[in-house]
Amino acid sequence: MKVRCKNLDTPYQHPTRRGxxxxxxxxxxxxxxxxxxxxxxHCIHEMLLWGIFEGDPTVNYLVPQPYLFYMGTKTxxxxxxxxxxxxxxxxxxxxxxGFEGFTExxxxxxxxxxxxxxxxxxxxxxxxxxxxxxxxxxxIIVHTxxxxxxxxxxxTEVNVLDRLYGNDLQVGDIVDCAHRIDSSLNEIALYRxxxxxxxELDLEHERLNSETGVRLCR
Amino acid sequence: xSINWKQRxxxxxxxxxxxxxxxxxxxxxxxxxxTTQRNQNICYDMRHGGVGRIVAENYGVTPQQVTxxxxxxxxxxxxxxxxxxxxxxxxxxxxxxxxxxPLSTKAKPTNAKCCLGAVCEALPDWLNELFQLVLAxxxxxxxxxxxxxxxxxxxxxxxxxxxxxxxxxxxxSHDTKGYSTFRRLLIKLRNQIAKERSNLRKTLEGIHRKDxxxxxxxxxxxxxxxxxxxxxxxxxxxxxxxxxRLERCCxxxxxxxxxxxxxxxxxxxxxxxNHADILQVIDNIFRQRKRTIRVTPELEHFPxxxxxxxxxxxxxxxxxxxxxxxxxxxxxxxxxxxxxxxxGALIRFGKGNTPLDRNFVESVFYYINxxxxxxxxxxxxxxxxxxxxxxxxAKKPPVVSIQSFQExxxxxxxxxxxxxxxxxxxxxxLQRLEQYYRTQPIRLSHNFRHQKRDLFISExxxxxxxxxxxxxxxxxxxxxxxxxxxxxxxxxxAGTEVKFRRDRRDIRSIEVFTLKGQYLGKLHVQRAYxxxxxxxxxxxxxxxxxxxxxTKSQNPVIAYxxxxxxxxxxxRSQLEFLxxxxxxxxxxxxxxxxxxxxxxxxETEFVERRVTNVPSIRxxxxxxxxxxxxxx
Numbered sequence: 060m061k062v063r064c065k066n067l068d069t070p071y072q073h074p075t076r077r078g079x080x081x082x083x084x085x086x087x088x089x090x091x092x093x094x095x096x097x098x099x100x101h102c103i104h105e106m107l108l109w110g111i112f113e114g115d116p117t118v119n120y121l122v123p124q125p126y127l128f129y130m131g132t133k134t135x136x137x138x139x140x141x142x143x144x145x146x147x148x149x150x151x152x153x154x155x156x157g158f159e160g161f162t163e164x165x166x167x168x169x170x171x172x173x174x175x176x177x178x179x180x181x182x183x184x185x186x187x188x189x190x191x192x193x194x195x196x197x198x199i200i201v202h203t204x205x206x207x208x209x210x211x212x213x214x215t216e217v218n219v220l221d222r223l224y225g226n227d228l229q230v231g232d233i234v235d236c237a238h239r240i241d242s243s244l245n246e247i248a249l250y251r252x253x254x255x256x257x258x259e260l261d262l263e264h265e266r267l268n269s270e271t272g273v274r275l276c277r
Numbered sequence: 278x279s280i281n282w283k284q285r286x287x288x289x290x291x292x293x294x295x296x297x298x299x300x301x302x303x304x305x306x307x308x309x310x311x312t313t314q315r316n317q318n319i320c321y322d323m324r325h326g327g328v329g330r331i332v333a334e335n336y337g338v339t340p341q342q343v344t345x346x347x348x349x350x351x352x353x354x355x356x357x358x359x360x361x362x363x364x365x366x367x368x369x370x371x372x373x374x375x376x377x378x379p380l381s382t383k384a385k386p387t388n389a390k391c392c393l394g395a396v397c398e399a400l401p402d403w404l405n406e407l408f409q410l411v412l413a414x415x416x417x418x419x420x421x422x423x424x425x426x427x428x429x430x431x432x433x434x435x436x437x438x439x440x441x442x443x444x445x446x447x448x449x450s451h452d453t454k455g456y457s458t459f460r461r462l463l464i465k466l467r468n469q470i471a472k473e474r475s476n477l478r479k480t481l482e483g484i485h486r487k488d489x490x491x492x493x494x495x496x497x498x499x500x501x502x503x504x505x506x507x508x509x510x511x512x513x514x515x516x517x518x519x520x521x522r523l524e525r526c527c528x529x530x531x532x533x534x535x536x537x538x539x540x541x542x543x544x545x546x547x548x549x550x551n552h553a554d555i556l557q558v559i560d561n562i563f564r565q566r567k568r569t570i571r572v573t574p575e576l577e578h579f580p581x582x583x584x585x586x587x588x589x590x591x592x593x594x595x596x597x598x599x600x601x602x603x604x605x606x607x608x609x610x611x612x613x614x615x616x617x618x619x620x621g622a623l624i625r626f627g628k629g630n631t632p633l634d635r636n637f638v639e640s641v642f643y644y645i646n647x648x649x650x651x652x653x654x655x656x657x658x659x660x661x662x663x664x665x666x667x668x669x670x671a672k673k674p675p676v677v678s679i680q681s682f683q684e685x686x687x688x689x690x691x692x693x694x695x696x697x698x699x700x701x702x703x704x705x706x707l708q709r710l711e712q713y714y715r716t717q718p719i720r721l722s723h724n725f726r727h728q729k730r731d732l733f734i735s736e737x738x739x740x741x742x743x744x745x746x747x748x749x750x751x752x753x754x755x756x757x758x759x760x761x762x763x764x765x766x767x768x769x770x771a772g773t774e775v776k777f778r779r780d781r782r783d784i785r786s787i788e789v790f791t792l793k794g795q796y797l798g799k800l801h802v803q804r805a806y807x808x809x810x811x812x813x814x815x816x817x818x819x820x821x822x823x824x825x826x827x828t829k830s831q832n833p834v835i836a837y838x839x840x841x842x843x844x845x846x847x848x849r850s851q852l853e854f855l856x857x858x859x860x861x862x863x864x865x866x867x868x869x870x871x872x873x874x875x876x877x878x879x880e881t882e883f884v885e886r887r888v889t890n891v892p893s894i895r896x897x898x899x900x901x902x903x904x905x906x907x908x909x
Binding site: 077080081082083084085086087088089097106198199202203205206207208209210230234236237239240243246247266267268269 | 491492591594596598604606609614615617618619620621622623624625626627628629715716717718720721722723724725726728
């Protein structure tokens, strides 16, 4: 079967039909790594994958619903495109059971992408669900950053880095939870540093709170 | 003769083992803990030789209750095992209800308790057949029947007859032939199928959805329902005061899952809310306050009843993590998505037919319906129910004005936020919210610290238009409206792309900026729409009205309003009239002319035609041969 794709060089978010939106669990939000428009996900795992990639500083850019492949008379739309250290990946998210019926299509796409710089990846729902807490924490941080675009924190970021040099602190040491408004600059600076990979937050197991550990990235 | 519990206890010495009598009280619901603990103590005392009367006195119960507890714990289940500690938990049904008496017949009518269970036991294939019918209907199989309650009932009776069920036994022994019972069975079977489907879906998706709302505003659920209220509109026309029934309105509610707090509500004066109503309820989350009671005498708010703005000073900066809504088209409007994402929220549109994913907001509607809904009929409120409450028993609910209704709603909903409930850590929702706000890092949107949050203001791009032939000021066209003003007079700007800011609640003016953000000026709409503050929704409806009916009036808005005022018989028109007049009046008094110019013209034409068609009296008298002289 012949596979075609019109826009392999320029991934962009393909619009979701309204009829399809009503049939699935549809999620929309703003992301820092996809700032052009609202990102759209068609299931909870796609949405959680945004959070995982937002928390990964090696991922520079992502596009949900990036391509439309024509396969014979049928079409296929992968779930996500992302770029990590210059490498480009096209991702399909399904449950383990779901991938059993996906082998034929997957082989066709992999074959089609072989001569290109793109790589086709399978990510299972189960593996995403294992990192759900991390993903949700990062989505919260991203939402804070998206709504703090007007705030300049260059100097505060330097101060935060100074305090972290040689010390492992907690979020509560940097952000005063009793006076959030006064320490808002510290909070945004900390999140920006974490987002760029200069600072590491312990977000794997617990929700982001004042006791979350903070340390400099090695 | 039933066996005494003491006899059973004596015959089974292994029951002395205390491990068999332990109950994990902490795992029980809070409301059951106290009584279960008491039952456990009573049981312990009685087993260790206590006297029933004295034990009853010690625990403040009657001796009969002590006997009941003991008999209950020493009862046996279907497998022949004693209930023991299971019997100590109060309120739990131990045995499935079963009919022991013979079924009711025409010759010997008895009550119909547990009759259906007895029939199902006797005819298991009949129940299976009914289940298959419902399953086919739920799957929408091509051969499926449209299973209304009445249809299901008739099929069930036909199935019984086909199996030679005696025609003098239940359900044929009763006049109603068990209609209500079969209607309930249909609902039960549907629920059973829905539950199985839901479990299957969760299994296929790989994980079960967990409630991850660990913080206030982690998940805010928004939904609406049509209120079953009876409101009136009082109008005065030429001295006659007329009360007209209004159509039912929609109530939109925003609810915080973690704190069980109603964040905001909005009464949309329409049956079909649109994106503006959804935006309004989201906007209300950040600014909803108690209403001042003005219209309803002797009504006042309950002590402590209020909204989150009263306990969180930085409410305008609060960030919502997830907004859950259903997949209605109004919710999925681009305006709603854009604005909700702008405030840093994740929007979730639930899959169709899964209202249980937003069960919390549904529970609020259940609470609100205590105020607004009429009592359900004995046969339920399904529209296809053939049997209704007799007219003599039907109660007419009181008719109130829309202002009174809004005040009542405000009092009732704000009371919800002040009610202390055990499932909410014995705190009221507002207390809990305040507690979280003081101790936990709730997300804040820092952009809104100095900038006003307004969901109704939107930015657009347009080109400046200045026709060469007509030497008028340059203008901006948007939604077939023309904006001009003294701030924009340079005709050389023609063709330049600019961006402008517009308020959806008042489309009369826009603020124009260059693409780099430099302020150019304020432009105003054409004169026809300039008089009253007009929302985008109303403008679009007025435009559709003018397109359909046409108007020669100077002011199409007033023509639209007059059209709805004259259609007083239609409840929908009355509601629209009320909505538009509330929107327009602001500080002014509205004045509706006697008639539209176009209408006047039409009426004159009609009168002239009538005069020409009817022959004059003189001609009539000539035809009847009365003579010309008699005419005078």
